[in-house]
Amino acid sequence: MDGLVLLANSAAQADPTSIFEPASPPAESIRTLAILVFVIALFIFFVVEFILFYSIWRFRRRKQAGGADQAGGDPTAEPPQVYGSKPIEVAWTAAPALIVFVLVLVAARTLWEVKPDVPTPSPGDNALYVTAIGHQWWWEFHYTSYNGEPLDFITANELHVPVGDDGTPRPVYLTLLSADVIHSFWVPRLAGKLDLIPGVTNTLWFQTTEPGLYLGQCAEYCGTQHAGMLLRVYVDTPDDFETWLANQRKPAVDDPAVAEGKAAFLSESCINCHRVRGTPAAGTYAPDLTHLMSRETLASGLVPNDRENLRKWINNPHDIKEGCLMPAFGLSPEKLDLIVDYLATLK
Amino acid sequence: MAVAERQLDMASQAAARPAWTAVLHDWVTSADHKKIGIMYILMGTVFLVIAGAQALVMRWQLVYARHDFVSPDVFNQLFTMHGTTMVFFVGMPMIIGMANYVVPLQIGARDMAFPRLNALGFWLTLFGGLLVYFSYATGGAPALGWFAYSPLTTKTFARSAATDFWALGLIVSGFGTIAAGVNFVATIVTMRAPGMTFRKIPFYPWTILWTSVQILIAIPPLTAALIMVMFDRQLGAHFFDPQNNGSAVLWQHLFWFFGHPEVYILILPIFGIVSEVIPVFSRKVLFGYEFMAAATMAIAFISLGVWAHHMFVIGMSRTLDMYFAVASLLVSIPTGIKFFNWLATMYGGRISMDSPMLFCMGFLAMFLIGGLTGIMLALAPFDFQLSDSYFVVGHFHWVLIGGTLFGLFAGFHYWYPKATGRMLSERMAKWQFWLLLIGFFLTFGPMHISGMLGMPRRIFTYEADRGWELWNQISTIGAFIQAPSYVIFVWNLVWSLRHGRPAGDDPWDAYTLEWATTSPPPAYNFDQLPVVHSRRPLWDAKHPDDPDWQYE
Numbered sequence: 001m002d003g004l005v006l007l008a009n010s011a012a013q014a015d016p017t018s019i020f021e022p023a024s025p026p027a028e029s030i031r032t033l034a035i036l037v038f039v040i041a042l043f044i045f046f047v048v049e050f051i052l053f054y055s056i057w058r059f060r061r062r063k064q065a066g067g068a069d070q071a072g073g074d075p076t077a078e079p080p081q082v083y084g085s086k087p088i089e090v091a092w093t094a095a096p097a098l099i100v101f102v103l104v105l106v107a108a109r110t111l112w113e114v115k116p117d118v119p120t121p122s123p124g125d126n127a128l129y130v131t132a133i134g135h136q137w138w139w140e141f142h143y144t145s146y147n148g149e150p151l152d153f154i155t156a157n158e159l160h161v162p163v164g165d166d167g168t169p170r171p172v173y174l175t176l177l178s179a180d181v182i183h184s185f186w187v188p189r190l191a192g193k194l195d196l197i198p199g200v201t202n203t204l205w206f207q208t209t210e211p212g213l214y215l216g217q218c219a220e221y222c223g224t225q226h227a228g229m230l231l232r233v234y235v236d237t238p239d240d241f242e243t244w245l246a247n248q249r250k251p252a253v254d255d256p257a258v259a260e261g262k263a264a265f266l267s268e269s270c271i272n273c274h275r276v277r278g279t280p281a282a283g284t285y286a287p288d289l290t291h292l293m294s295r296e297t298l299a300s301g302l303v304p305n306d307r308e309n310l311r312k313w314i315n316n317p318h319d320i321k322e323g324c325l326m327p328a329f330g331l332s333p334e335k336l337d338l339i340v341d342y343l344a345t346l347k
Numbered sequence: 348m349a350v351a352e353r354q355l356d357m358a359s360q361a362a363a364r365p366a367w368t369a370v371l372h373d374w375v376t377s378a379d380h381k382k383i384g385i386m387y388i389l390m391g392t393v394f395l396v397i398a399g400a401q402a403l404v405m406r407w408q409l410v411y412a413r414h415d416f417v418s419p420d421v422f423n424q425l426f427t428m429h430g431t432t433m434v435f436f437v438g439m440p441m442i443i444g445m446a447n448y449v450v451p452l453q454i455g456a457r458d459m460a461f462p463r464l465n466a467l468g469f470w471l472t473l474f475g476g477l478l479v480y481f482s483y484a485t486g487g488a489p490a491l492g493w494f495a496y497s498p499l500t501t502k503t504f505a506r507s508a509a510t511d512f513w514a515l516g517l518i519v520s521g522f523g524t525i526a527a528g529v530n531f532v533a534t535i536v537t538m539r540a541p542g543m544t545f546r547k548i549p550f551y552p553w554t555i556l557w558t559s560v561q562i563l564i565a566i567p568p569l570t571a572a573l574i575m576v577m578f579d580r581q582l583g584a585h586f587f588d589p590q591n592n593g594s595a596v597l598w599q600h601l602f603w604f605f606g607h608p609e610v611y612i613l614i615l616p617i618f619g620i621v622s623e624v625i626p627v628f629s630r631k632v633l634f635g636y637e638f639m640a641a642a643t644m645a646i647a648f649i650s651l652g653v654w655a656h657h658m659f660v661i662g663m664s665r666t667l668d669m670y671f672a673v674a675s676l677l678v679s680i681p682t683g684i685k686f687f688n689w690l691a692t693m694y695g696g697r698i699s700m701d702s703p704m705l706f707c708m709g710f711l712a713m714f715l716i717g718g719l720t721g722i723m724l725a726l727a728p729f730d731f732q733l734s735d736s737y738f739v740v741g742h743f744h745w746v747l748i749g750g751t752l753f754g755l756f757a758g759f760h761y762w763y764p765k766a767t768g769r770m771l772s773e774r775m776a777k778w779q780f781w782l783l784l785i786g787f788f789l790t791f792g793p794m795h796i797s798g799m800l801g802m803p804r805r806i807f808t809y810e811a812d813r814g815w816e817l818w819n820q821i822s823t824i825g826a827f828i829q830a831p832s833y834v835i836f837v838w839n840l841v842w843s844l845r846h847g848r849p850a851g852d853d854p855w856d857a858y859t860l861e862w863a864t865t866s867p868p869p870a871y872n873f874d875q876l877p878v879v880h881s882r883r884p885l886w887d888a889k890h891p892d893d894p895d896w897q898y899e
Contacts, residue, residue, distance in 0.1 A: 015800050015813075016813060016814070017800060017813055017814075018799065018814075019732045019799050019800075030728050030731065034723070034729055034732070037729060044719060045716065048686065048715055049712060051690050052711055052712060055693045056693070059693060059694065059697060059698050061697045078631075079695055079696050080695065081631060081632045081898075082631065082691075082695065083636070083898050084634050084635035084636065088635075089635050092684060093680060093684055096684075097680055103726065107669070107726045107727060110726075110729075111669060111672075111728050113728075114728050115668075180503075181496070181498050181499050181595075182496050182499075182595060184735060184803075186735075186803065188732060188801040191731070192660070192728065193732070193735065194662055197589075197595050198498060198590070198595055200596065200662065202661075216801065217803060217806075221496070222499070223499065224419045224423065226806060226807075227419065227805075227806030227808050227809065228419075322418060323419050
């Protein structure tokens with residue numbers, strides 16, 4: 001049993017973004033549909049290819065000694081000309097029509113399963129509501145409500161959601177918006193993708209049963225660093241999630257030991273784009289840094305979030321993410337260290 | 348006397364080998380449908396080589412996770428130009444070119460209805476292509492993807508003039524395509540040989556007629572939408588600019604209203620070619636002509652109402668999702684009818700596997716798979732996972748190479764003897780076929796798998812931990828196996844022009860009128876306009892004891 005679970009886990013790790021490793025009801029519904037369609041398609045494939053290859057082999061032109069073909073007739077003679085047959089045509093119109101009919105019914109059922117009506121937040125609903133905003137080339141997550149309780153904090157690139165217990169599903173509703181061009185939210189193990197379109201509001205639903213990290217990335221071409229717009233969804237146990245929530249809701253850590261670094265940060269143009277809640281830095285163009293160090297990765301999932309990468313990033317973001325919209329500011333090494341010191345305290 | 352002799356001598360030399368400038372002048376000023384057809388095909392071949400090279404660069408970039416062979420911007424430009432080129436400057440010109448050459452001959456006409464419009468159409472298409480490539484002069488091609496979703500095309504996100512050249516090029520070539528469509532409709536409706544009623548028209552011109560109807564319905568909305576893009580970019584309009592109450596989704600509707608019929612514009616003529624080749628090489632009449640003809644019309648009409656299956660992930664209502672899923676699935680019924688009729692045509696025949704038939708068999712075997720993956724993509728919920736993934740890339744290459752290109756190669760091998768008077772080398776054709784088939788399988792098969800493993804399309808690189816690297820490496824190997832097959836094909840075209848076996852008028856013992864004239868045909872096609880009594884006039888001529896018109 002344990003061995004099986006272990007096997008399942010390692011298999012899941014081998015294909016962390018496979019649509020055949022669903023971990024949420026909509027992804028599961030789609031897998032069920034997919035398997036059915038594959039079975040039907042394979043059946044049609046084998047029947048038609050068999051007829052094709054059989055015909056090629058059985059009716060190939062054969063030349064034998066004496067010039068007579070295998071039927072013993074004149075090799076130049078033409079085979080009987082058959083112009084068509086109405087009953088046969090009707091039969092092979094009806095057969096695909098029947099298959100289409102079945103597919104339509106199954107598709108309709110699946111569609112209503114994966115696209116339910118979206119409820120409004122209410123106390124005790126155990127539901128998490130997050131507004132996800134696509135930017136070139138990162139994700140902004142604005143937490144708005146959990147279990148009916150309003151939330152108001154912003155984080156980036158790493159989405160934390162609570163896992164559902166037996167009997168207590170904790171659905172997640174993502175309101176999808178875009179700040180610039182069209183993006184698409186796709187974490188294959190959780191749900192199908194849905195676009196983030198400027199001027200349009202979409203809502204994506206999923207709910208999980210297994211804690212863990214689920215990977216994905218932007219699926220609609222959105223410019224230079226489309227490939228570098230990775231997604232990480234952390235499914236936490238309810239306790240872990242509450243702890244994470246409590247931390248995120250607090251303003252930024254204000255450590256007097258790095259006061260000099262903070263001053264350096266606030267004196268640079270960082271604050272035009274970035275926000276650190278509780279400081280004058282209130283930019284909205286770039287990721288919120290209030291709890292930067294609670295995130296495991298930088299640059300929308302491209303590199304681990306450690307001191308070395310952070311320094312490299314601030315020195316020249318294009319060394320890590322060529323073409324991204326944050327410029328290199330040409331800071332002196334001393335100032336760079338001061339700012340990294342400060343940012344490293346934003347747990 | 349001596350002067351006159353010398354002049355005579357020079358005149359005879361000039362007749363033997365005219366100066367290259369005279370040849371060039373003859374071609375560029377020609378309004379002969381056969382010369383224009385050949386120029387379309389040459390244009391398509393040149394762009395095929397260019398876009399193929401772009402594909403190889405992309406495949407090499409993707410051979411390792413986080414490989415750094417080309418920069419992200421260069422990669423994004425490559426897939427934009429590869430897609431645009433293949434659809435507009437390879438697929439369409441080759442299809443229109445082949446039809447240009449063959450249709451007037453098959454219906455027993457001396458030329459197209461509007462020969463000068465025909466020439467205009469070709470030159471507009473060619474200059475449209477050059478205009479799109481002129482974007483490189485602005486410092487880089489556009490990086491939009493071939494369907495150029497707004498607002499990526501607005502000035503905010505595409506600042507250089509590359510996007511303007513791209514849009515202008517497609518507008519210009521679009522007018523060329525519309526001209527061809529008008530011309531085909533006029534030609535096929537008004538210029539058929541005496542006795543060739545609509546019920547007796549060969550199958551290929553029939554598919555070209557409906558392809559042209561689709562061209563006339565689908566291309567103008569694209570042209571209009573591109574003009575709107577130019578308005579947005581140059582005149583400060585806001586059609587597609589959401590920041591100013593424009594709509595990003597509007598572009599998708601307009602584009603795919605063109606884009607979905609477009610894929611049938613690229614496949615209906617192929618159905619026509621296959622329906623000519625299979626009967627000839629099976630020595631049988633096309634099974635169920637009326638049903639085939641009706642299925643062609645059904646596909647032409649249904650495919651006008653399925654465009655938003657490219658847009659399932661924009662978040663439409665469930666009702667719209669269902670409508671477009673059902674409409675898309677309906678296309679599979681007439682397509683199935685066609686498939687079964689081809690198989691029935693072969694059944695009981697006497698099949699010879701010469702190169703045209705070989706490519707047709709490749710078409711049947713491959714297009715079936717593309718059709719089946721198409722059914723998967725048509726099921727809206729399944730598409731939520733598959734859309735914009737490498738599965739889609741695998742699917743449409745399967746249809747466009749396994750379908751369109753295999754069918755085009757069947758047509759090239761079938762009609763090359765008519766156009767040149769020489770046979771293509773069968774040996775080279777077989778090498779080309781098997782390299783293409785194997786390379787094609789290896790390139791595009793694994794894309795279905797990497798797509799289902801979560802790999803989105805249009806990414807210049809990917810993460811090592813996703814399990815995609817192996818599949819990408821197989822794809823890259825496949826691409827480099829495919830590449831020589833195209834070289835062999837081009838070499839075969841050139842080599843056989845001189846060294847091919849002389850073809851004679853009717854090398855395949857075929858059924859339709861183009862084989863009744865010489866190879867290559869004279870400028871006027873036929874000495875006397877032929878009179879037709881059935882769908883297979885040459886069969887009637889060869890079997891006066893048992894002519895077709897008794898049974899039709």
